[in-house]
Amino acid sequence: MPLSKIFLGLLAAAAIALTGCGAVRPPDVRQAGGLARAHARGELIQLEALGPLERARLQQIASEFPGKIAVAGGASLYRVVYWTPYRGRLVAASGLYAVPAGAAAAKGTVVYLHGTQITRAASPSQPQRVDGNEETAVFAGNGYEVVLPDYIGLGVSTEPQAYLIAAAQVDATLDLLRAVRSASIGLGRDAAPSLYLMGFSQGGQSAAAVHRALEREPLAGYRLRASIGIAGPYDLRALVVNKLTPAHAAAPNNAGYFAFIANAYSGHYGHALDETLTAEYAAAVPALFDGSKTPQQLAPVLPEDARRLFRPEFLHALQADQDNWLTRALDENRTDHWAPAAPFRIYYGDDDSDVLPQSAKTFYAYAKAHGGNVSLHALGAVDHWNSAALTYAPALAWFDALSAVK
Template sequence: MKTILGLIAAGAIALAGCSAHRPAAAAREEAAQGQGRGDLIAVEPLGSFDQAHLQQIASEFPGGIAVAGGAKLYRIVYWTRSQGRPTRASGLWSVPERGAAPKGTVMYLHGTQMTRASSPSLPDRVDGNEETAVFAGNGFEVVLPDYIGLGVSTCPQAYVIVAAQVDASIDLLRALRSARARLRRSGSPSLYLMGFSQGGQSVAGLHRALEREPLPGYRLHGSVGIAGPYDLHALMLRKISPAHASAANNAGYFAFIANAYSIYYGHPLDEMLTREYADAVPALFDGTKAPEQVVPALPTDARRLFRPQFLRAFEAGDDTWFARALDENQTYAWTPAAPFRIYYGEADTDVLPESARAFYDYAKPRGGNLSLHPLGAVDHWNSAALSYAPTLAWFEELSAAK
């Protein structure tokens, strides 16, 4: 099972540009294939899991999840864009053992990951095996984008930057159509979304984008967001308040966001952070450091990361570039048409329960098709663990009704 450190750690890779260092022959082959959004570069086999192994994985979750069969795993490498420029990206694709056509496609958007080694499409993945067990083991094909900055991507990690994650996810769905054709596998137009933490925020953004501009070949049937920071700006204000600033993991979240946003939006890190931390943070979050290396280098109180004048302006609600960037990445102020389920733990100190309620309280009175599902007094990780069984049951129900 995923560890809490793996779920809450944060990382960005501050490299010049986003092009990978690849052999000349591979670069020529990719150039010949084109660099359009969703163009397929490669489908790489990653092995398979039999039914017994997947059942062992699924049994770690509450709810008595039964697994019907085994699955094969592949890495999809494809073209997407980052800040308007073509860039390589990757993701995990899990397919049921050959038999009937899949019931649909489940796209899972994962929570915060620190290192490239833990990307879903890599052997040391933190996310991917569980989703393969629960969903591919029960007849759905499953895809997990690695995100910009993880997997094969050499861009800085676009942490809680919705447009980058939505683009990578949509382009993975485009590439999936080509991957199916290459392997001569059948697919299904039925699409189901699930995301946890950072992925919950991204799922809301992806659901919104697909309703505004449907993707040919897919029909969205429903989404599940778990512990997502939908009201990102308000959440950051609550978490930096003296009452919450010393909570576990907060300094890591703020350091990661500051680093990612300074790169993505083009502002010097020392506009936000003190000189000490502006100098230290990029190396801490270079995509190779494990949580146990990062946490001791950050303050216990997240407020100590920031320049006092920046902190005063942020808390006062001044019109700064950072405040505008957080507003740009909100995913609560819209009304879903396809059903959206919001799951959250009432004892979550990583993403406070107010984020779930903000999404519901905005969208429901305006006719949004969404429902709120509190999971009791559970923390961040356990809110995810408790969501797999009901999500599988709901996706099965939606699949049977289509």
Template structure:
């Protein structure tokens, strides 16, 4: 479920005559004023509040960036311009909030209308790893698809990037609403840049984002979904991902990270425990919740946790993970079933048999769910490669498929 990004770059590429022209043309919007002091007037979901330029890369710079990230460059045709969008969305409680995301445009010589790729990212624990802020792994796929000729909307999700609060990790519902509203904001941002979107939508996402992509395909809003190609998503939490924590298919390091993150985040939404000591052994119970405040990187988190899930959890909660009941079962079921429906468009499920973060059984289970509705969705096995490598191998293939 994780990108395990190596850290975000603090250098942001800005400038260029074209970018200045866009700024002068009014692409960058001023923040919307707050409502009156006595009540809050909820704006429409997806309202675009602010556009901030974050990158301007030539074709050669895109090629170099992707090559450094070990992503194939055969589909690169254009340079890209990227922006951070701040927009209105809804929180886990249904109330009004804001979120951010990365919007990328190809630097084409024509003003032709563009299809839009929704590219949803994998697990990120530090808010600055999110695509609109960190110029690292989270931008590889968005830049790739934009350089192939499509606009790209890459939401940060709630509580990551520049959005308020903490990230509700693996809460599919809020990830979908944030992604829907990012699409609406992207349409407005394209208009401000003098570009038009066709209304055609192509859905992809990696790891956590693969699960989000499958769920978003069912609720795309006003866009017309043309194809769905998620990569290494944890579609089957109850039937595959959780059992894989205990039978050796998920490596210990990733298992500890995912388990701790999931339990802390989901406890804010479902009654998993009243006190961390009910779920986590000492001394981890005293530190685990603050590790997932959006300000700690993966290295910080892993350095403060034990080496295995059995060392992390109390004996009682360890058994509860193996046989979920109550709030834990409720949390898992709330995030399962993203493949249990009938898409009307082509679906390809990219995965890797060498993945020890999100085992390929997740994709096979998703394919089986889709088949039960009469939909054939091939599992595109990327081979004996790691979780992160599966994304690098799959992305150029997906870009070619979307182009067709």
């Protein structure tokens, strides 16, 4: 079935035009002197219908998770393309938007912030998505609108990926919600203002950052009800230092995480990569994170021990937790030193070697000591990936309980 594209403008959100299929290409909005003046952040560029998922298929997906999740209905999926600011100018970004089948008003809007992803084709809004179908099954299949930002550097975005850059994730998420509101009007849907956040791994850090931003400045048309962070790297500096100790440096995936952080932060903060990495890896790493590679292509290039990535003097400074441009940047992007007002559940697995459990415990301890509305949930002897799977059923039950209270 050919894909349908629906073009919407903010000033004509109700005027929907269906066109033929084809790939979405981000418009070129670069202008001398900064931000493109003709557009606004959160403005909807394009809405593309990706087709329906029937209840039987969604039930099949949901049944893969523990907890016997029942799916009530089908859903329709869309790719949303919109404007968001990044490094001083507006850029095109994208995300997945799933709406429950039927005419009934949605219970609310669930934003899912996905974990580390290096492959553009696997972004939530792309046909080969890794994240999106599961959230559609569990939440859209049970009456919620579901929103997943691709993030800067994924989906239609051709920017370098803003990996673990909290402000960029906040902007991309809030502007997607603005664009979704315009899209929902054009689709004739009632508003779904009750907002629930859920994030895994990188997305756990993002969920905390978005929750914090919404409590500092609420987003028009939405009311934050609750958030869930799963295996999130909230205190980035402490996590980096801990994962460079002999006990953790050779853990699976570690070298990939550190190479990704070094590449993203060097570009974002204006430092040459060879200030941080050895000449060999400074030359090899950028091509690994250009959006075209898969995780399986990293292992042959990167060392088993993450410490070998770094210049010796830089590694020594990190291991000693000395102040430098990278540790300052990691501190700038920490999301553990604040106290949520709306409830925030923090989940972690005891056997997680990707994001050490101490990150969750540190966030909880600080927030609780400062009057935060937080709870800490240990999932037992499970690793990074299984910690996410175990959280879908309790997340749905919690969101349903909250949505029943108006």
